[in-house]
Amino acid sequence: MTSDGERRLRLAFGLAVGSVVIAAAGMAAGGDGWSPAGLFRALANADGRFIVLQIRAPRTLGAWLTGALLGLSGAAAQGLFRNPLADPYLLGSASGAVLGVVLVLAAAALGGHVVSVATAGAIARFGLVGAAFVGALLGVLLTLSLARGAQETMHLLLAGVVVGVLLTAASDLVTSAAPDALRGKQAFLLGSTGFLGWQSCAFMALGLAVTLPAAWRLARVLDALTLGTETAASLGLALGRLRIALVVAIAFATALAVSQAGLIAFVGLIAPHLVRRFAPATHGYTLLAGAAAGGLLLLTADVLARTVIAPQEVPVGVLTAILGGGYLIWLLRRRRAA
Amino acid sequence: MFQHRDAQTRAMIPAEPTPRRSAALSGGRLWSVFFLIFLASGAPFTSAAHAREAIRDDRGITVTFEAPPRRIVSLLPSLTESVCALGACDRLVGTDRFSNWPDRVQALPKLGGLEDAQIERIVALKPDVVLASTSARVMDRLESLGVRVIALESRNRADVKRTLTVLGQLLGAPGKAEAVWAGVERATRAAAARVPPAERGQRVYFEIDPAPYAAGPDSFIGESLRCLGLGNAIPAELGPFPKLNPEFIVRTQPDIVMAAQASVADMPRRPGWSTLRALRAGRTCAFPSGTYELLVHPGPRMGEAAAALAECLAHLPPPSAR
Numbered sequence: 001m002t003s004d005g006e007r008r009l010r011l012a013f014g015l016a017v018g019s020v021v022i023a024a025a026g027m028a029a030g031g032d033g034w035s036p037a038g039l040f041r042a043l044a045n046a047d048g049r050f051i052v053l054q055i056r057a058p059r060t061l062g063a064w065l066t067g068a069l070l071g072l073s074g075a076a077a078q079g080l081f082r083n084p085l086a087d088p089y090l091l092g093s094a095s096g097a098v099l100g101v102v103l104v105l106a107a108a109a110l111g112g113h114v115v116s117v118a119t120a121g122a123i124a125r126f127g128l129v130g131a132a133f134v135g136a137l138l139g140v141l142l143t144l145s146l147a148r149g150a151q152e153t154m155h156l157l158l159a160g161v162v163v164g165v166l167l168t169a170a171s172d173l174v175t176s177a178a179p180d181a182l183r184g185k186q187a188f189l190l191g192s193t194g195f196l197g198w199q200s201c202a203f204m205a206l207g208l209a210v211t212l213p214a215a216w217r218l219a220r221v222l223d224a225l226t227l228g229t230e231t232a233a234s235l236g237l238a239l240g241r242l243r244i245a246l247v248v249a250i251a252f253a254t255a256l257a258v259s260q261a262g263l264i265a266f267v268g269l270i271a272p273h274l275v276r277r278f279a280p281a282t283h284g285y286t287l288l289a290g291a292a293a294g295g296l297l298l299l300t301a302d303v304l305a306r307t308v309i310a311p312q313e314v315p316v317g318v319l320t321a322i323l324g325g326g327y328l329i330w331l332l333r334r335r336r337a338a
Numbered sequence: 339m340f341q342h343r344d345a346q347t348r349a350m351i352p353a354e355p356t357p358r359r360s361a362a363l364s365g366g367r368l369w370s371v372f373f374l375i376f377l378a379s380g381a382p383f384t385s386a387a388h389a390r391e392a393i394r395d396d397r398g399i400t401v402t403f404e405a406p407p408r409r410i411v412s413l414l415p416s417l418t419e420s421v422c423a424l425g426a427c428d429r430l431v432g433t434d435r436f437s438n439w440p441d442r443v444q445a446l447p448k449l450g451g452l453e454d455a456q457i458e459r460i461v462a463l464k465p466d467v468v469l470a471s472t473s474a475r476v477m478d479r480l481e482s483l484g485v486r487v488i489a490l491e492s493r494n495r496a497d498v499k500r501t502l503t504v505l506g507q508l509l510g511a512p513g514k515a516e517a518v519w520a521g522v523e524r525a526t527r528a529a530a531a532r533v534p535p536a537e538r539g540q541r542v543y544f545e546i547d548p549a550p551y552a553a554g555p556d557s558f559i560g561e562s563l564r565c566l567g568l569g570n571a572i573p574a575e576l577g578p579f580p581k582l583n584p585e586f587i588v589r590t591q592p593d594i595v596m597a598a599q600a601s602v603a604d605m606p607r608r609p610g611w612s613t614l615r616a617l618r619a620g621r622t623c624a625f626p627s628g629t630y631e632l633l634v635h636p637g638p639r640m641g642e643a644a645a646a647l648a649e650c651l652a653h654l655p656p657p658s659a660r
Contacts, residue, residue: 047462055483059458176581180579184475192454194455195475195479197482311459
């Protein structure tokens with residue numbers, strides 16, 4: 001029988017080693033499938049080096065960072081709502097991001113028709129990434145204002161659901177007026193790690209460097225919340241303010257991940273689960289390990305997406321959904337058997 | 339303009355002489371040797387090396403080319419078709435997964451779609467230019483990797499003509515673009531001549547998608563129908579490809595219904611649509627998938643598309659007196 005402390009150490013070690021090993025495998029997973037020999041061949045000439053260093057490397061690192069941001073915000077959301085089914089998209093960030101993306105796509109499609117070409121051009125320059133980021137933050141802001149702050153978790157949850165439904169309807173309305181935007185919206189909904197470059201990595205690394213310590217500091221609030229709101233308040237915690245700080249951290253991390261890679265399903269939901277199952281711990285550990293687990297999960301999915309039907313690619317969001325859904329089904333069956 | 343073979347002599351004079359080039363010129367001997375080789379070989383590459391072409395795409399971005407691109411990736415079927423129609427099919431090194439005409443492009447690497455193009459494989463092909471539609475996220479990423487991207491969007495006939503002109507300029511064959519477009523117009527006129535007089539002015543409902551989305555009068559399909567002397571059941575103010583209430587079609591009672599084969603077969607089962615007079619009288623054009631694709635690609639095959647439309651119209655039962 002191993003102690004919890006030992007299990008936590010083993011998990012941390014496993015996540016670190018796994019990330020390095022899969023990242024190395026990712027560097028050898030190219031457009032033509034998995035081939036370590038191909039990697040060495042590629043590194044021997046300038047063109048190959050360019051592809052490995054400018055495309056494959058940032059994509060591999062970017063997949064990990066995206067997964068880490070989602071894992072972190074998922075762990076924080078599950079702690080905040082005290083609900084193991086909560087995920088980072090619950091606060092309205094996903095639907096907000098989709099609306100932002102659809103508006104940009106539709107503006108391009110409607111250019112010269114409904115909006116002027118100049119307006120369409122200005123919006124297009126702002127870019128899908130910027131639109132998704134702003135949309136995600138605005139979505140969460142709307143949720144917060146609808147719930148009148150974060151004092152009541154249930155209000156926040158309900159407001160998040162309502163905002164999600166409303167903004168999704170709004171983007172559906174836009175796509176029915178501009179059907180050309182549908183294809184782009186679909187691609188955004190599936191999520192993709194294929195467009196991540198060094199710039200995306202820099203943004204996400206910076207975001208992780210800000211949100212990870214912030215979440216770590218707020219972890220004690222989450223621990224206190226597990227005892228119930230009243231007990232937490234009796235400990236002298238300014239719950240309203242701290243909850244808002246948490247929501248902002250979740251929103252920021254999610255918005256960054258979503259704007260760079262689209263709506264990648266299940267990573268934020270599953271990563272904290274895996275961590276809690278393997279090594280029950282306080283929230284400080286769960287947040288950090290949740291981030292690492294999310295990173296490893298998405299990195300693995302990305303490498304699989306590149307290799308299973310190479311030279312074609314599976315959308316990575318489909319793979320995370322299959323892996324995550326498969327895990328949930330396995331969990332359900334185990335519970336029933338026990 | 340790119341220099342043609344017939345304009346090579348003009349191309350020998352650099353358009354924008356840089357200091358280094360003039361130094362080479364004053365270098366005398368070396369230059370004259372070079373000049374002789376140039377004359378002897380017919381040196382198309384030297385003419386290209388000095389030619390500069392500034393291409394302005396539909397995003398308003400100007401991309402400069404030192405020479406006509408030799409390795410081209412196209413991420414849109416209509417652009418693939420345009421490149422081939424302009425005689426540069428052999429310069430294509432990869433296409434999107436939907437490009438399937440002409441047959442030879444099917445053997446090229448398939449690089450995903452507009453929204454999920456495979457960056458690594460595209461860059462590995464070392465294209466001189468990537469042709470795409472506007473609003474594809476892939477463009478930003480490719481450009482940040484130093485790949486030149488031209489975005490072209492075709493919604494109506496004028497767009498198609500402009501796209502051909504821009505591509506002709508890019509490929510160093512501006513005259514060819516004019517010839518291709520003249521061919522489209524000629525084929526369209528020939529098709530119009532085949533349309534039975536009784537069909538003139540008949541209002542067509544052309545279904546793009548069973549949602550239903552229709553092709554309005556200002557879409558390239560609507561314009562082709564107009565060129566054939568036909569009317570459109572959809573008012574222009576609804577936009578080029580409006581989403582309609584199915585009831586609207588029943589109320590409008592189009593004279594002719596056109597759609598993909600499967601859609602036409604399904605129409606009588608839609609609520610209320612069995613009352614459509616066009617369906618009852620068999621005044622429908624149900625296009626098999628190959629022909630339907632031809633009709634919905636805005637490109638150099640629009641003349642062929644007009645012929646396919648005329649072919650169907652020629653075999654319709656005559657319109658009944660209303």
